[in-house]
Each structure stands twice: as structure tokens, then as C-alpha cells.
Amino acid sequence: MRGGWQPPLPDMPAPPAARAWARLTPPLGYEPQWRRLVEAALELDLGPDALAETGMAPLVAARNWKPATVALYSKVARYGGVGVPQPPTPEPDPPTLDLRELTRVRGEAPEHLRSVTWCAIALGWPGTVGQFRSLRRDQVRATARRLLISTADGEWAVPGALTAWHAWETVRGRFPALAASPWVLPALRRGPGIESHVGGQLSTQALQVTFAKHAVRTAAALRATAPPGRREHAEALAADYLTLSYDSYRRLALAGGAEPVGPRGAVRALRSVHRAARRAG
Known part of the structure; x- marks a missing residue:
């Protein structure tokens, strides 16, 4: 031993x-x-x-x-057996953030619509990267008012994501490989792996990079389109988006009241809510 x-x-x-x-x-x-x-x-x-x-x-x-x-x-x-001190777990910074701009449809580019759909669903179903990576289209059903997501852990109603979902489904229907893909967030191009193909399952790393690119592009769009009266607010929001990761986005959605779909991040999000309430008096 x-x-x-x-x-x-x-x-x-x-x-x-x-x-x-x-x-x-x-x-x-x-x-x-x-x-x-x-x-x-x-x-x-x-x-x-x-x-x-x-x-x-x-x-x-x-x-x-x-x-x-x-x-x-x-x-x-x-x-590994090396006794280094345990640092405190970092808390979400900022504790609250307006995430709606990341769910706004700004064009018909497939990469943009895939990211917007991801963000829109995550506001009501804040799954982890791994859960979104394995989320299949047959697990998502659109009704007249909301999306319904069914997994082995239960069923969730997701309001506010219909516009992004229908836009993404319409655009992906123009490309046979995407139309035939079973994944909600499929690959749009071949990657370095031998088995990688258009419509295939994305890796965790690829999804994290996808979200970061979407956040940066949304920040650029905010700065370019903000009216004079909203420019200061847009600059502050864009600055936060530039360093936003999906894990932080998910914790912010949980702190904003989204129902947890798993234990990861839920405790920290609850602490963030309590901390904000104490600051408010």
C-alpha cells in the first residue's frame, strides 16, 4: 500500500x-x-x-x-497527499446581474441562436454544463406558453425561452446534419477528435468556450447599440459579461430564484440571496 x-x-x-x-x-x-x-x-x-x-x-x-x-x-x-491549506470557496461576483441580454435574439447565425437558446433555457432550468451536454431534443417539448423539459430527475416548466427555441429549431432545420442531430446543443463544425462531426455531441470544454464567446460578443453588441442615456449602464453590464463563465451564469440564475435541478451550486446561490437580503436591510 x-x-x-x-x-x-x-x-x-x-x-x-x-x-x-x-x-x-x-x-x-x-x-x-x-x-x-x-x-x-x-x-x-x-x-x-x-x-x-x-x-x-x-x-x-x-x-x-x-x-x-x-x-x-x-x-x-x-x-494527492500534499497538505496545503484549504482556501475559502469563492462566492459569485457580482452576487446579482442582469442576464436577459444573453437571451436576446440578435440574428440568425446558428452559433448565436444555439447560445441564446442555451442561456434562455438555463434561466428556468439551470442545469450544469454536463446536463446540457447530454440534453436531447426529445426531452424538450414546446407548448403554447413555455418549454417542458423532462429528465430522469423530473419535469420542469421553462417560461421565456420559446422565442429562442423556435428560432434555433427553424435555423437548424435548414442544415440536414443539424436537423438530424438528437442533441439540443450540437456541434456546428468538426473538431480535432476522430469521431467529431457536425451535429455530434459537444465536449464540456467546447461548451464552456461557446458560452464565453457568446458573453464576449453580447458585451460588444451592448456597447455598440446602447443609446446615449443607457451607455453607462451598458458599459458596466458589458464589463461583467467579459469575465462571465457558465458556472457563474448558472449560480446567478439560481440566486435569482430559478428552481435547482441538482445540488451543485444551489447552496452557494442561497448564501448569495441571504447576503443580498442582509445588505438591503
């Missing part, structure tokens, strides 16, 4: 950093994150013992990691 990492005895020199890291086995399921953590530590010639003493601060300064990244790699280090 492999023992975990242990600090060196007093007055005993630690082994070279590369050799010390090589003695450790990556935690199961976190091999890529472990590799990046080790690479960052080796750039600063930090072995496991040195990292346990200094914490993540040197790596954060060198890599400019965000709080969520620090939380992730701290967890990976502890799973």
Missing part, C-alpha cells in the same frame, strides 16, 4: 523537487490537474514539502490563478 507524502525530518534536506514529485501518484480522476499543478510547482523549484510550507501563494502569483482555480488545485494537492 502506497504511503502518502510526509514532510522531511528536522534538519534533513528535502530531495530535489522533480524527484520528490515523481514519488507521488496522481489522485485518481484528477491526473490532468495534478500534472498542471506539478508543472507550476517545478517552474518555481518547489517540491511537495516546500509547497506545503508556502501554500499556494507562490503559484498564484506566478500563474495569476483566479480564486476558483486556486480552490481546485488546492483540492487536487490534498487528494
